[in-house]
Amino acid sequence: MKLSSIQQEIVNHKEGALLVKAGAGSGKTRVLTERIKKLLETEDGNFHVLALTFTNKAAKEMKERLEGVFDIENRAFIGTIHGFCQEIIEKHGYAIGLNNLPHIFEKNDDRISILIQVFEKVGNEDLRKFYVNKSPKDQEAFIYNTLTYISLQKKNLKGIEAFDIINGDIEANIQKMYNEYNDLLFEQNAMDFDDVILKAYEIFAKRPSIAKVYRKLYKYISIDEAQDLNLAQYEFIKILCNGEHKNILMVGDSNQSLYHFNGSDKKYMEVLFVKDFNASMKSLDINYRSSKSIIEIANKIKPSSMDGFDTKINGVFDPPREFNDEVAESIWVVEKIENLVKERYYREQDFEEEIELGDIAILARNRYLFKNIENELTKRHIKFNLKKSGEGLILDSNFIRIFDLGMRVLVNPFDKLHYLEIINLLEISSEGIDSENGFSKLEALSEFINEESKNQFQTLISSWDLIKKNENPQFRESLKILANFAEKMDEDDERSKILSDLQQLIDLWNIYTKNTNSELKSIQHFKTQIALGLISANSIEEGVTLSTIHLSKGLEYKVVFIIGMNEGVFPDYRSKRAGGKTLDEEKNIFYVAVTRAERMLYLSYPKNRYMPWDKERPKPQVPSQYLKLIEN
Numbered sequence: 093m094k095l096s097s098i099q100q101e102i103v104n105h106k107e108g109a110l111l112v113k114a115g116a117g118s119g120k121t122r123v124l125t126e127r128i129k130k131l132l133e134t135e136d137g138n139f140h141v142l143a144l145t146f147t148n149k150a151a152k153e154m155k156e157r158l159e160g161v162f163d164i165e166n167r168a169f170i171g172t173i174h175g176f177c178q179e180i181i182e183k184h185g186y187a188i189g190l191n192n193l194p195h196i197f198e199k200n201d202d203r204i205s206i207l208i209q210v211f212e213k214v215g216n217e218d219l220r221k222f223y224v225n226k227s228p229k230d231q232e233a234f235i236y237n238t239l240t241y242i243s244l245q246k247k248n249l250k251g252i253e254a255f256d257i258i259n260g261d262i263e264a265n266i267q268k269m270y271n272e273y274n275d276l277l278f279e280q281n282a283m284d285f286d287d288v289i290l291k292a293y294e295i296f297a298k299r300p301s302i303a304k305v306y307r308k309l310y311k312y313i314s315i316d317e318a319q320d321l322n323l324a325q326y327e328f329i330k331i332l333c334n335g336e337h338k339n340i341l342m343v344g345d346s347n348q349s350l351y352h353f354n355g356s357d358k359k360y361m362e363v364l365f366v367k368d369f370n371a372s373m374k375s376l377d378i379n380y381r382s383s384k385s386i387i388e389i390a391n392k393i394k395p396s397s398m399d400g401f402d403t404k405i406n407g408v409f410d411p412p413r414e415f416n417d418e419v420a421e422s423i424w425v426v427e428k429i430e431n432l433v434k435e436r437y438y439r440e441q442d443f444e445e446e447i448e449l450g451d452i453a454i455l456a457r458n459r460y461l462f463k464n465i466e467n468e469l470t471k472r473h474i475k476f477n478l479k480k481s482g483e484g485l486i487l488d489s490n491f492i493r494i495f496d497l498g499m500r501v502l503v504n505p506f507d508k509l510h511y512l513e514i515i516n517l518l519e520i521s522s523e524g525i526d527s528e529n530g531f532s533k534l535e536a537l538s539e540f541i542n543e544e545s546k547n548q549f550q551t552l553i554s555s556w557d558l559i560k561k562n563e564n565p566q567f568r569e570s571l572k573i574l575a576n577f578a579e580k581m582d583e584d585d586e587r588s589k590i591l592s593d594l595q596q597l598i599d600l601w602n603i604y605t606k607n608t609n610s611e612l613k614s615i616q617h618f619k620t621q622i623a624l625g626l627i628s629a630n631s632i633e634e635g636v637t638l639s640t641i642h643l644s645k646g647l648e649y650k651v652v653f654i655i656g657m658n659e660g661v662f663p664d665y666r667s668k669r670a671g672g673k674t675l676d677e678e679k680n681i682f683y684v685a686v687t688r689a690e691r692m693l694y695l696s697y698p699k700n701r702y703m704p705w706d707k708e709r710p711k712p713q714v715p716s717q718y719l720k721l722i723e724n
Contacts, residue, residue: 095126102374103127105341106135109369111318111361112343115398116390116687117381117648120343121150124314125157127341128168131312132161139311141168144176146317148625150646151175154316169310173325174285174624177292180306187299188291193616194283195504196623203239203284205509210272218265219272242270246286247322247355249293281506288624289324296331307337317646318344318365322355330368340369347394348684350642352677381648383407383691392722393683408692412657412719417700417710422464425454425653425696426472429636432651432692449475451650453637455685457662461655462638475635479643485596485622489589490517491548492597495574498534498556503616505533518545531560551577559615567601567615603627641685652689657697659714682718695719 095103099119102112103126114120128141145151151171158164169176182193197203210216211223223234277283283291296303315321315329333340342365349358365371379387379398385407387400415421432447454465462478469476480486487493494517497510511533515521520540534556541549551573558570571594578590604618604627621627637649656662663678686693697719700710 095123096378098374098376099123099126102341102376103130106131106312107339109338109365109371110341111366111371111373112341112376113345113373114343114376115345115379116348116684117379117398118376119380120316120376121153121157123376124316124341124343125154128154128170128312128314129158129161132164132167135311137311140309141312141314142176142310143168143170143314144173144316145170146172146320147646148172150316171626172624173328174288175626177288177328178620178624180292180295180302181288184295184299184302185291187295187302190291192281192504193620194277194281194287194291195500195507195616196288196620197277197282197284197509198623200239202509204235205513206276207235207238207242207273209276210269213272216268216272219269222265238269241266242273243284243286244355245270246284246290247324249290249324249327279506280508281504282509285623286324289328293324293328293331296328300334303332303334306332307334311339313337313340315340315342316344317348318342318361319346319349319358320344320351320356321360322351322357323360324355326360326364333369338369340371342371347397347680348645349680350645350677350684352673379687381690382687385409386686386689386691386693389693389722390683390687393679393686393718397683405691407690410692410694412695412697412715412722414715415696415698417702418461418464418656418698421655421696421698422468425465425655425694426468426474428653428694429474429651430472447650449635450637452653453639453644453647453649453651453688454653454655455639455641455644455688456654456656457641457664457681458656459640461661465638465655469636476638477635479637479639485600487593487596489586489593491552491578491586491590492574492593493517495552495555496597498552499559499615500619501533502531502556502560503614503619518549531556548577567618568598571597571601600627641681641688644688645684648688648690650690651692651694652685653694653696654685655696657695657716657719658701659716661713662716662718679718 099122102110102123105127112120112123114123124143128143131141143151143154145154148171154170155164158168158170161167169179181190185191185193197206208223211220223231226234277287313329313333321329329340342361344358344361346358346362349356366373377398379390379400382390382400383405384400386409387398389409391397413421413424415424429449429452432452433449454462456462459478466476466478485496487496494514497514497517500510501507501514514534515537518537518541520537535553538546538549538553555570555573558566558573575591575594578587578594581587581590600622601618604621605613607627608617608621637644637647639647660668662682663675667674667678697715698713701713702710
């Protein structure tokens with residue numbers, strides 16, 4: 093399709109800051125990539141383009157569209173803001189005292205373990221009393237709230253804030269908690285996910301000359317999904333530009349702002365960017381993707397949010413359906429999917445091609461709502477993939493978990509957390525175990541292994557030995573050793589788990605080696621790429637997509653089902669209780685869900701819901717208030 097006049101204006105834009113308000117289905121990805129292509133192919137001079145996104149999927153799509161541009165790999169950085177900041181830390185961490193590249197502790201369990209160590213540390217009696225004497229349920233809530241607090245501190249570049257779950261004048265203890273957590277990470281040459289932005293910002297703040305190098309290198313900067321910026325990310329962009337760099341383009345849609353809970357705020361795009369960069373504004377509000385019926389529903393949720401392109405496809409909006417319970421709802425949804433695929437409904441709706449399972453998504457406000465859907469799809473042998481937010485690599489067998497943890501210790505000898513985790517999985521005592529480097533630490537465990545497990549552990553040692561030279565890792569060969577051992581095992585279930593985990597590692601390594609320059613390849617770099625989600629264990633997705641709405645943003649499907657449309661579920665009861673911006677964001681989430689649909693949209697809800705604590709008596713449910721918004 094030919095670019096519209098307003099799209100062409102944005103593509104042609106060169107000098108000065110520009111904010112593009114781009115609605116759902118308005119072609120923003122095409123506009124961004126066409127602009128990058130034109131800059132690189134027509135502008136004179138030795139310069140680079142920086143294009144930052146918030147999802148690896150968006151970055152991948154942009155890269156695919158720009159594959160034909162000459163030497164694109166060396167002339168542009170196209171990736172997530174975390175990926176860009178990681179590169180800065182890798183090259184310039186020395187400026188803030190990081191002599192070795194920190195390893196990312198990306199899993200929530202790792203962060204929990206670090207925080208518990210804070211409370212158990214000798215000399216932390218004042219902190220321990222806030223944790224030790226609580227019930228297990230209260231301890232879990234305390235840990236969750238503390239980690240949330242630490243995360244928001246880093247996202248907001250702030251000092252002390254109110255901490256709801258502790259009463260009294262304990263600001264000094266909160267600060268100590270925060271500092272001790274960071275100190276324990278530093279001692280293990282590690283950082284958490286929020287540190288990636290924070291440390292890159294710190295490098296630019298302490299060494300302005302480094303930021304200046306990047307300003308000169310990247311003449312043009314683009315920021316996608318800018319409505320999701322938080323303070324740390326916005327301030328990082330500001331310090332990169334330093335009031336000197338004005339060729340920055342931000343693209344976003346305030347109606348799709350979903351991450352208020354994570355510190356993001358549309359004000360950074362809509363207000364502060366315009367003020368700080370003296371940005372001009374343009375709007376893309378014509379939806380080229382969705383059918384007339386979908387656009388009509390979207391405008392009922394957000395009045396005048398989009399205009400429809402001159403499409404002849406009416407599409408389908410099925411009036412919300414009520415079911416007796418979640419099981420009945422799931423049966424109807426899955427039967428409807430079977431009919432859509434088998435009966436070729438696409439012919440009646442002027443679809444260009446048949447509906448396949450991959451064209452269909454089932455969306456829900458929260459992940460727990462998929463249980464009955466998963467059961468029904470499995471029972472009918474229908475392929476599906478459940479999208480996950482991702483916490484690095486997820487392994488099923490303890491044998492491969494130990495191998496993976498050992499890789500971390502090999503490349504980071506200071507990593508006490510994962511070394512202790514190996515010891516726990518091996519069910520041995522840590523007393524008297526200590527060595528100077530990663531491999532000897534692992535070898536030292538041999539004498540503590542019982543006879544029954546010695547062959548298994550010796551296999552791990554042989555495998556680790558092949559990859560201990562990080563500059564030339566023999567990763568595939570190390571996995572072959574593990575696979576040969578597994579194939580001789582008598583236990584079918586464990587053998588299947590190990591071989592499945594190994595296949596996952598092989599797939600990830602193949603993706604990594606294909607997309608990584610040879611001079612960068614190492615086990616440490618491989619693990620970092622996994623931690624940042626730059627390579628994913630879920631890269632190959634088949635069948636019907638099951639996804640929370642947050643994870644579906646930026647994706648589109650011919651057919652969308654939105655299940656669980658009940659009060660307290662959607663909108664979420666916590667958002668209703670909080671009100672204000674949080675409740676406004678719930679409506680944005682509904683808007684995003686609806687606009688994932690290209691042609692057909694189905695909404696449903698149960699009259700009753702069985703709670704995990706009472707499976708005998710169903711709890712009556714109330715239809716979501718959002719269903720009233722879309723009534724005729």
